[in-house]
Amino acid sequence: MSWILLGVAGLLEIAFAFGMKWSAGFSRLWPSVYAVATGLSSIVLLTLSLRVLPVGTAYAVWTGIGAAGTAILGMLWLGEPVSLARVACIGLVLSGVVGLKLVSGSAA
Template sequence: MAWIVLVISGLLETAWAVALDRSAGFTRLVPSVVFGITIVLSMLGLAYALREIPVGTGYAVWVGIGAVGTALVGMVALGEPANLARILSLLLVVAGVVGLKLFH
């Protein structure tokens, strides 16, 4: 259960990072509220998962999921460059996250 919560929390990290960008420095209400809700839920999920998963592994997986998710949203929905080097770099992060899970 801790791993499922950790993955969901990583996805919520993507949500709060995108909402933070869309909030324009907290000048737009809806993205600011989405940011507040998702960051709290993401942190609560991380805290829950860390009761069973070592902090080094849990935090690295959480950050990796959030970073890859945020970069993918940027490339797919926000017009950020999606070149081969960026995609290969993201695949390396994914490989690291999978490795941390497999060798936990």
């Protein structure tokens, strides 16, 4: 269950990043509300997952999901640059996330 909470927290971290982008520096009300809600929700779920998971593993997975997901969606939706090197680096981040899950030894 902790891994599921952590995965959802990572997805909310992606939503938070886009909320910050859409809020234009927190100058637009509803995108700002969205950013705050998704950011706080992400942190709450991360905190709940830390009841079982090691902090180093959970934090690395959380930030990895957020960073890779935001970069991928930025390329798909926002027209951010796509290059082989950039995609390969995102692949390395994702492989690190998967690797940490596989070696964590925690099925919780």
